[in-house]
Amino acid sequence: MVIIGGAAIGAACAWFLTGELGAGARILVVERDPSFAHASTSHTNSCMRQQFSNPVNIRISQFARGYVRDFRAAMGGDPEVPGIAFDPLGYLYLAATEAGAAALRANNAVQRAEGAAAELLEPAALAARLPFLRTDDLRLASLGGPDEGYFDGATMIAWWRRMARARGVETLAAEAVGLALAGGRATGVRLSTGQTVAAGWVVNAAGPRAARVAAWAGFALPVEPRKRTTWVFTTPEPLGAKLPLTVDPSGVHVRQDGAGYMAGSGPAGADAAVEPDDFTEDPDLWQDHVWPILAARISAFARLRVTASWVGHYAWNRLDRNAVIGAVPGCPNLILANGFSGHGLQQAPAMGRGVAELIARGRFRSLDLSELGPARLLTGTPFAERNVI
Structure with missing residues (x-):
């Protein structure tokens, strides 16, 4: 699996995938700027709320609150894992x-x-x-x-990365510049280094650059x-x-x-x-x-x-300012996790879990996120959420 983007969403996907797939999984995170100096995650105000108007968004945040509250347990109970500060x-x-x-x-x-x-x-x-x-x-x-x-999101992400590395996740400092495609599927990710990394699955966690990645598979992502x-x-x-x-x-x-x-x-x-x-x-x-x-x-x-x-x-997300999660229509092994419109950090735990379940099990198991799928982009049907800052 290749995850394009290693900030909050990419780190969450990598960590949760290790839990779903076990030690045999081969996961590579490709990140154009490992310093994350200009990542959306690095500029976040690190806040969490439940005052949404759609039950799905409320449940996403409720999972995140419980996850942050019981972070050590969520990470396997390792005594070295710290608690996450929450105000x-x-x-x-x-x-x-x-x-x-x-x-x-x-x-x-x-x-x-x-x-x-x-x-x-x-x-x-x-x-x-x-x-x-x-x-x-x-x-x-x-x-x-x-x-x-507001909470210490930086610590959460740092431990996702640290524990994912301990489970064999690799990170490559390079920029993804294209996809190799065959038979309606992504077969690899082309890099700025000139090499192509073979991939059975590709996760688009490219933040504000997500539309460029989706376009490589011929999909118009309005992010x-x-x-x-x-x-x-x-x-x-x-x-x-x-x-x-x-x-x-x-x-x-x-x-x-x-x-x-x-x-x-x-x-x-x-x-x-x-x-x-x-x-x-x-x-x-x-x-x-x-x-x-x-x-x-x-x-x-x-x-x-x-x-x-x-x-x-x-x-x-120009359509409705809400997340898009799911397989690209016409390219079923390219998974979108994009368009968070300011909610990415607080939604990262649920999105990482959701992406991992899609890849490992073929469906959302813990929380049904299908209303946030990319099919609504094809029909122009907004996800109904009034409470967006």
Whole structure:
């Protein structure tokens, strides 16, 4: 098996495949940049939530939460495997219109039916809970429970890689540049080194470059890089309570980050596709768009100091902003695990397990992910999920 891409999704697939297939499996991870300096995984805010509107996405996150909680056991009980730090600060969604409030209520009904703890708060109740927030323009809020927050995803991925290597998984620093095809199947992966690695199975875990890999098999995968910027800042005026990951009606979001804070945003204007190597920051985005929104919502943020900022890429699924997992139509041994649109790290455990089950057993066994399959791309039928940041 050849896995193209070694960041969160590729590492998850490699690890779970070793569990499904045992010691005899031959697995190669091909990674163009082993430093992962510009991987989407390296630029993530490392958060996890259950406030989705589709039961499948909720179940994916519930598995991830349990997996992180019991990480050592999930990795076989090795006493050297550490626990994964998790800060249960919750997600807070704010609605400023009646339509937004109605969506929160509908989402909440689905979440509660799936056992996800989320509380609807009227503006007065929210103001009593978090008095530093401006609430007079709001209609409703939804605050998640202790299974939402941010976690040490880097440690999780590092141990996937380490334990996979111990089970015989190999990694090659090279760029995949094409597929060898015969009889409607992938027979190998062509590399930038000029060699072709034979493959019985190929997993596309190429993140924002996933469409290029799918195109080698003649499949149009609507996944493209979209810029997302993160800022880390401190403020001299304490809020008096921990700040949940707060999603403003504008789409700007901010959360506690240790003693400081972390904010994120897409572009202020058109959210267009960019080149995979384009990580240039918009010099005016913070000053003209993000900071005014934060200061209007939390007055203490009128005075702050930005200590770091960076641009990362969402692997954006143009159809419905949700994952695509499954075999490429017309090339059954090329497996897609793409298009996470900002949810890749928190969904990586379930996706790694799902890919491993598809290859080893021919079907999803633990959690049915078939609604996220690539067939919906052919018909243009979106996966129904309203709650995407």
